[in-house]
Amino acid sequence: MIRFPPALSSGSPAPLGAHWNGMGVNFAVFSANAQQVDVCIFDPRDRREIRRYRLPEYTNEIWHGYLPDAEPGLLYGYRAFGPYDPANGHRFNPHKLLLDPYARGLSGPLSWSDTQFGYRLHSPRADLSFDRRDSAPAMPRCVVVHDAYEWEDDTLPRVPWEQTVIMEAHVRGLTMQREMDHARPGTFQALCAPPMVAHLKRLGITTIELLPIQCFLPERHLLERGLTNYWGYNTLAFFVPHAGYLASGSPHELRAAIRRLHKAGIEVVMDVVYNHTCEGSELGPTLCYRGLDNATYYRLVPGNERHLINDTGCGNTLNLSHPRVLQMVLDSLRYWAENYHIDGFRFDLATVLAREPYGFDQGSGFLDAVIQDPVLSTRKLIAEPWDPGPGGYQFGNFPPGFAEWNDRFRDTTRRFWRGDGLQHGDMAARIAGSGDLLDRRGRRPWSSINILTTHDGFTLADLVSYATRHNDANGEDGQDGAPENYSANWGVEGATTDPVILKLRGRIRRAMMATLMFSHGTPMLLAGDAFGQTQHGNNNAYCQDNATTWLDWGLAATAAGRSMTGFVARLVALRGRHASLRAARYMHGRHRPMPDLPDISWFCPDGSLIGAAQWGDAGFHFLGVRRACTDEDGTVDMTYTVLNAHAEDVAATLPAPLGKWALQLDTTRPEQPEMTLEHGARDIIVPAHGLLLFAAVAGGEDA
Structure with missing residues (x-):
């Protein structure tokens, strides 16, 4: 039983947190x-405040104090005193219980209440007014945490970038509709x-790249409309796992999940949101920061310091130019890297x-600090290289060490296969890893994270089933989400039983x-795309925590689902087999693995090299790409990929192989096994809307 002293001793300004x-x-x-910061101590049984201490010391802008005999499990929160002067950016209100920015655990939910706002919500003076009601009854408590966990022989898989294949997934959506023995669906146990x-x-x-798993908060206006923040891009606590994904409430469930995935050789990447917090604009609640x-x-x-800069589109922007805010983000990243592996x-x-x-x-x-950090620089670092702010599109401009989501790959691939004009030149650049x-x-x-579909937008099945978004369930008059998706329904909007349309969509x-799997760069597929997951045309399902977003594993059990899953597995296996499909270095046609064999060349249907006339032809929807490189064992790996986005079959001639050509894959006949062509055979038919992959195999004299 803790014996509470009359005051705290001075303690230390480091480390930050409790x-x-x-x-x-x-x-x-x-x-x-x-001007003053108090720490409030709460009874663990009834959550009432039982002690309040003033932090006695202030060192280098850090308020600190020490409570002897206190142990892990202690519940606490802060109250900060200072000017309430919105015009100059200050919004101190000691009536509001505040979370510790470095809290490693939270007890109890946040229940939305008017008391959580520093001003009177309905006052004609808006945020210039002042609210004196205590917010503690509606706030969670911070928990002092001891992070001891027995990792035993856990080691990071450290998959080389050239061999990496990413799946983006939502912990809850991935597992809610699948039986997992004794694991609770929607949690890390099921993951x-x-x-x-x-x-x-x-x-x-x-x-596996997980949508946000740091503690996040559903916006009040969504809850009032019967919706929620499903995706989780609304962080409340940067050091705390989201409670909704914990079956028992213990963060060790996440550690156990990561350990088991590591044992299977699977890496875990976190989608992290350090650009803004859940406190919103200057009219938002006062919860922490x-x-x-x-x-x-x-x-x-x-x-005009009353107002917050909104480069994020979420009401506020964290000030990473300040060293203490930057330190918080870096400390958080290292905490997840070291304490959760x-x-x-x-x-x-x-x-x-x-x-x-x-x-x-x-x-x-921020970028300099991450790149030089001895822990973080050894992890996979992936940037979403855009934001809604001024000059916000920066794809290609992040420094070495970072990979970047490639929306150019996404849009070009969609447009090329839709049959849009003048896409083949850009498609060639994307297949070559966006070296341009x-x-x-x-x-x-590998710096190019090639995306075709992500959580934000259509699923792959919807991309070929809907020409426009269908977001009415979001309650925003169908106006939210991207208006242009470069999609096509191929004859009927939405679901159909027409076998001709279904065959074409397939x-x-x-x-x-x-195209995704055979392009240079790092492929990332969306969970569920491997068996036909649909969101019924919703391309912004951020607020749909229901069957709209939960993966329908019944689809995976159908004949079509099993076929598509097997097809995707085959693509990944072929990518792993051929070094030329996952090149470790950019190919520009200047390097020659063998005499008279450039590392990359682009061909017309007749087997000649594509020239200026073809590159500028809006009706040209064909690409043949030959790639060659030296494999790990010193042999030359050569493949030829043919893309025909025309609505008709195209007669084509293969370039000369090394030995014989073997047809490895025909996307129009996914069940067809591999087949070696007769020696010297080069004339083929490329089916409409089809992609063929050939590989050079030994046999006979070089053609």
Whole structure:
């Protein structure tokens, strides 16, 4: 039983957060502008406040104090005193219980209440008014956590980038509708259950990228409409796993899941949101950062500090130009890397993180700090290279060490297979790893994360079934989500039983998936695309925590689902077999693995090299690409990929092989086995809306 002293001792300004040292708990919290910070201690049984202490010391803008005899499990929160002066960016209100930015655990849910706002919500003076009601009854409590966990022999798989195949998935959506023995659906338990691991291994997935799993908060206006923030891009606590994904409430469930996935050779990448918080605009609630130091944690409009800069489209923007805010983000990243053995991070709206007051900077404090960090620099680092702010599109401009989501690959692949004009030139550049945009400063093709579909947009099945978005269920008059998806319904909007349309849709899906897997760069597929998951035309299902977004594993059990799953697994296996399909270096046609054999060449149907006339022909929807490189064993691996986006079959001639050509894959006949052509045979028919893959095999004299 803790014996509460009359006051805290001075303690230490480091480390930040509430840390147990075996004899008590040290509290340290940053605020450059607070005049006083109190720590409130709560009874674990009835959650009432039982002690309140003033943090006695202030060192280098860190408030700190030490509570002897306190142990892990202690519940606490902060109250910050200072000016309530919105015009100058200050919004201190000691009536509001504040979460610790470094809290490693939370107890209880946040229940939305008017008391959580620092101002009177319905006052005519809006946020210039002041609310004196206590918000504690509606707030969670922070928990002092001791992170001890027995990892035993766990090691990071460290899959080389050239061999990486990523699946983007939502913990809840992936597992809600699948039996997982004794694992609770929708949780980390189900994520690592044997059936799920077997599915990932069957497909050849090396890396699973999880939508946000840090503690996030559904927006109040969504809950009032019967919706929720399903995706999770609304972070409340940067060091805490989301409680909704924990079956028992213990964070060790996440550690156990990661350990089991690692044992299967599968990496875990976190999608992290450090560009904004769940506190929203200046009219949002006071839950943590705003109440501790609004003027420091957030970017404010110069000359009008009452308002927050909104480069994120979410109401606020974290101020990573300040060293303490930057430190919080880096400490959070290292915490997940070291305490949860996370293999990498995908940075949501990464342009925000690299934006200084004057704009995006390749040498920003955040990028420099991550690249040189001895822990973080060894993890997979993936940037979403755009945001809604000024100059927000920065694809290709992140520094070496970062990979980038490639929306150019996504849009070009969709448009090429839809039959849009003048796409074949750009398609060629995307197949070659987007070296035209990324090949600089020693970057490698893996820097391009080739995406075809992601959580944000249509699924692959919907991409060939809907010409327009169908988002009425979101309650925004169908106006949310991207209006242009470069999709086509191929005859009927939505579901159909017409066998002709279904056959054509299947062809397009397989051709696009093969393009993804046979392009240089790092392929990322969306969970469910391997068996035909649909969201019924919703291309912005961020608020749909229901059957719209939960994977329908019944589809995977159908004949069509099993066929598509087997097809995707075959694509991944072929990619792994052929070094020329996953090149470690950019190919520009200048290097020759053998005399008179450029590493990459582009061909017309008649077997001649594509010239200026063909590159500029809007009616040209054909590409033949021969790629050759030296494999790990020193042999030359040569493949020829043929893409025909025409609505008719095309007669074509293969370039001369090394030995014989073997047909490895025909996307229009997915069940057809591999077949070696007769020696010297080069004339083929490329089916409409089809992709063929050939590989050179030994046999006879070189043609």
